[in-house]
Amino acid sequence: MRIIGGEFKGRRFNPPAKNWPTRPTTDYAKEGLFNILYNTFDFSELRVLDLFGGTGNHSYEFISRGCRDVTYVDKFPGCVAFAKRTAKELGIEDFMRINKADVFRFIQQRQAPYDYIFAGPPYPLPNIPEIPDLVLQQELLKPGGWLVLEHNPRHNFEKHPNLLQVRNYGTTIFSIFTVPVTEEEE
16 A cells, blocks of 8 residues: 555555455545545545544545644454554654544544545445435534445445445446535535
8 A cells, every 4th residue: 555645655565464354445535535535525624524534544644735634433453553653754743643443433423523534444344324314313424524335346335315426446346425515604
C-alpha cells in the first residue's frame, strides 16, 4: 500500500497481513475517490472520521493532504497498534486520534459532527446496510458533509433518501451519502 498524494506521496507501508481482518482499499479505487474529494473539499478545513480504520490508509491520506483533524476507529488490536506505529513514524500523532473501539458503540457516543466520514467495513459484515442510518441518526455528519461507505456489489443503496452518488471501481463501490444544508445553515 502507498500514500498517493500530498506531503507523504509515494510513501509505502506494509502491514503484517497474517490473520488480519482487513481488506485495504485498492490504490486504484482510493485514487479515484480522492480525486473526487480533492475537487469538492478543502482538506485543511475538514474534520474526518475513519470508521473500520484498519491499516489507517485513509487517515494517512487525509493528513498527507493537509487535514489536521482525523479520528480513526477500529477494534482489532493489531490494526490499532499498526496505526499508532505508522502515525509515529510519519510524525502525525498530533493530527490523528486513534481509538480502539467497536465502531457501532463508537457511533452511539454523542460527539461533534464530522465533515467527512469514511466507513470501510469488512465485506462479510452482516449489518453493512445499517451503517448509513446509524451515522445519520446520531447526527455524526455535518449538513453538506459526506459519508462514504465502501462496499461490494452485493449491497445497493440506490433508494436511500440521503444517497448523493455512487462510484464504482470494479468490485469496490463507494456509496456517498449527505445531509442536505438547510437555508438557515447556508
